[in-house]
Amino acid sequence: MNSLKYSFPVLICCILALPDVFAGDSSSHRANCTRKIDFSFEPDLCLPSQYRFHIESGDLAAITWDFGSLGTIINQATPVFDFKSYGNTYEVTLTVTDKNGCTGTLTKQITPQLLIAPNPTRIFDTSICTGQSVILSAPKSWAYCWSASPNIYNRFIQSPLVDPAVTTTYFFNRYEAGNNLIVNGDFTDGNTGFISDYHLTSTGNSPGSASAGTEPHIWGTGMEGCIGNGVNDLMLMVKGHTVPGQKVWSQKIPVQQNIGYVFRFNAQSLQLLSPARLQVYFNGLPLGRSIQLTRVPCSPENISLYWNSGDLSNVEISIVNEVTSQAGNSFGVDDISFSTFTIVRDSARVTVSPAPGVSAGSDTSICYGSSFRLNAKAEVGNTLQWIAGAGLSDPLSPDPVVSPTVTTEYVISAANPSGCAVTDTVKVAVKPPADFxxxxxxxxxxxxxxxxxxxxxxxxxxxxxxxxxxxxxxxxxxxxxxxxxxxxxxxxxxxxxxxxxxxxxxxxPVPQITISKSNDVSCQVTESKISGSGATKYRWLPHSSITENNGGEIVVAPQEATTYYLEGTGANGCTTMDSIRVALDLSDKMLAFQLANAFSPNGDSKNDCFGTIHWGKLNQYRLTVWNNLGQVVFLTQTQTKCWDGSFRGKAQPAGTYVYQVQGNSACGIINKRGVVILMR
CATH class of the missing domain: 2.60.40.10 (Immunoglobulins)
Structure with missing residues (x-):
């Protein structure tokens, strides 16, 4: 392993030990108590000489960072300090005092380093033509910082897009990991090589269960079918514990003193409810803040934590879930690693060559069955070739003849001696045969x-x-x-x-129809019959005063003079129309509504019934007859019915009876009262 001390970014935190005395000690003891402390730091990946130091300030009353001759920073938990050089070793001393008066001091040696990667073959270099873009490629890592060069998009990914106008060298810093010191970190050996406070079981339906596997939706009820990021999609499937502080995973690893390490793993929720909140511990002390997993299942999160071994020779690393809910609270952990790391600077050169000038010509249209000669133009010395389009007479000619049967795009490629090639397109639209x-x-x-x-x-x-x-x-x-x-x-x-x-x-031809009427209407004659002929189908208008409709013949009772229209349809489907007017005469109003003053229901068919059958049609008609006791002996709302001198099937005695006739007619409202004599 390289003996240099390298930077370690992304998330750094301090590890605090409890004071050597308890809160119940006397004040004299508290004045002399000491506190175990630790701090972490991370270099800026874009500027590795600049470090961000970190200590949890929780119960601290005073914080002092001493950088020797370079300066001092007080009362900052996360100061940023630029050493402004690489390869020199600096002592950094942290002194703290907590609110109980306990003090702690820790000194670490920091050597900012930046390894310039050898690249004699320029394996990341590439070439493009003017106006083109390219996606750069860097070796695999978990973080990147590309130089702020012109025309680069997203400096913090492995393969950014660039479109330089001139030849440009793009520098990038990345992490390079040493050997993974974790045993079975990808769980290919199943539930071995680590310690867990959880029950390692074949089913995950009980809280506090865990197992290495690939099918969480089968292992635990209600879990999603997520897959791991490591080898063979394996992960440590976990159903959260209801007892706080239980270790999901733990392993003890030997380390070298004063070396920077990175601890990395992936984690994802397996259920929507109660997503886990994970805390990493080094030697029983929390490293960094807790990690709240997203509640969206199957959304892996990559977690990186950086730590310096100081004077330690081994470390126990543990992962604890702080959520104790019984509902949901299922997650997966995989691809666990713990290794040294280095910040490496590398570069990729993009050579920009001038693009050859080429024109495929102007778009055109031809008729179906016709031919057309293309006419491409390019700079002298460029190589031309038509690379797309059917029916070319000579793909290597700048002006081949084409005979497309459908609209076609022809693409020509031009390459200059430097190897830079560009294309241009011409469309030949084919007008199809006329569809008259x-x-x-x-x-x-x-x-x-x-x-x-x-x-x-x-x-x-x-x-x-x-x-x-x-x-x-x-x-x-x-x-x-x-x-x-x-x-x-x-x-x-x-x-x-x-x-x-x-x-x-x-x-x-249209049908020859005729139309006629039986009579005009008056107060005495309120209906008229209209007849049509000469057609096979008839339609009469207006509908409102038609009382009977028998196709070619209708009966009407208009309340005013009305013109009636007949639409006749012949056997060939053609129609024609005719009309006739029915007049209304109100001059006989006084004679229209007369009633007999006596009747004799003796069966001689002469004056046997009392009623208004002989009147014209009335609307809202009602005839009522009372005896001398005021009893209703006859009531009808049908104008064609009359009183035959009986009541409930029994003949009524001769005598005088009162009647009332009500209704509406073209001649006005009828409300006629009178008496009639029943004769026996």
Whole structure:
């Protein structure tokens, strides 16, 4: 292993020991008590001479960082200090006093280092042409910092995109890990090589269970089918403990003194509920802050913690879950490693060569079945080749002949002597054969109707009836009475195509209908019969006053003078319309609503029934008859019914009876009262 002391970034924290005396000691003891302390630090990966130191300030009353001749920083838990050089060793002394008056002092030797990687073959170099971009590639690591060079996008990933305008060297710093000191960190040997306070079982349904495996959705009820990031998708599957402080995983590792190490592992939630919160311990003391896993299952998180061994020769590392919920609280841990590390500076050179000038020509259109000669142009000395497009007569010629049957893009490549190549594209659009058509293709129309014809597929049109031009647009309207055919000439002038189409026309006769009425209406005669003939189907309007509809004959009872329309349809489907007016005469209003003053229901068919059957039709009709005791002996709302002198099947005695007639008619509201004599 390299004897130099290297930097260690990302997350550094201090490890604090408890004071040597308890809180119950006397004040004299507290004044002389000492405190065990430790601190961590991380270099800035982009500027490795600059370190961020860290100590948990919890119960500390005073903090002093002594950098010797370089200076002192007081009362800062996470100071940043730039040593401004590499290879020199500096003593850093931390002195703290807690609120109980206990003090602690710790000195560590820090040697900022930056290893410049040898790269004689320039394996990360690449070349592009002017105007192009390229994705750089760096060796695998867990963190990167690329130099802030022009035209680089995202400096902190393994493979950033760059598009330099000129040849540029991009420098990058990365971590390089030493040998992994963890035994079975990828769990390929199952549940061996580590210590756990959990039960290592084949099922994970009980809290405090754990096992190495690849199928958490089978191992534990309600867990997702997540996979590990390590070898063969293995992980340590864990169902959280309900007892706090239980070690999920623990291992004791020998270390060298005054060396920087990095502890890394992956962790992911296996259930949505109660995601785990993990804390790493070194020798029983927490290192760094706790790590709260995301509640989204199967979302691995990469965790890196940095530590300096100081004067220790071994360390026990443990992972503890601080969540004790019984619901959910399932997670996976895998790919555990503990190793020394180095910050390495490397570079990638992007050589930018001038791009050759090339033009494939302008886009064009041709007719179906035609040919076209391409015309590419390039700088002298460049090599040309058509690399895409069907039907090329000579792919190496700048002006080959092409005969595409469909629209095609042709791509030409030009390469200059330096090896830089670019492409250009020309599109040859193929106009398909003309699709000349007219709709409708055959016209059948009723006499008197107009028609619309529409042609398509051409760029000019001429319409004719008996050699007489009637239009030059793609659409015409006409009344074809007396016409047997229409013809149109369609021309595609671009591809010189022509077609004449003749559209036959059949004009059907309409039915000859007649209409008549039986009478006009009055207060006495309130209905009229209207008859139609000459058609196979009839439709009458308006509907509101039609009382009977028998197809070709209707009965109407208009409340005002009304015109009735008849639409008749013949057997060929053609229709025609006629009308007739029914007048209303109100001059007989006084005579219209007379009633007999006596009747004799003796069965001689003469004046046997009392009623208004002889009146015209009334709306909302009602006839009521009372005897001399005020009892209703007859009631009807049907105008065709009358009183036969009986009540509940029994003949009523001769005498005088009171009646009332109510209703609405064209002549007004009827409310007539009177008396009638029943004769026996």
């Amino acid at each position: 058509r007219v709709t409708p293709e055959n016209i059948i129309v009723c006499k008197g109707e107009s028609i619309e014809l529409k042609a398509q597929g051409a760029d000019s049109y001429e319409w004719f009836i008996d050699q007489t031009k009637i239009g030059t647009n793609s659409m015409v309207q006409l009344n074809p009475e007396g016409v047997t055919a229409v013809e149109v000439n369609l021309v595609d002038s671009v591809c010189n195509q022509f077609k004449n189409i003749v559209i036959p026309i059949t004009v059907l």
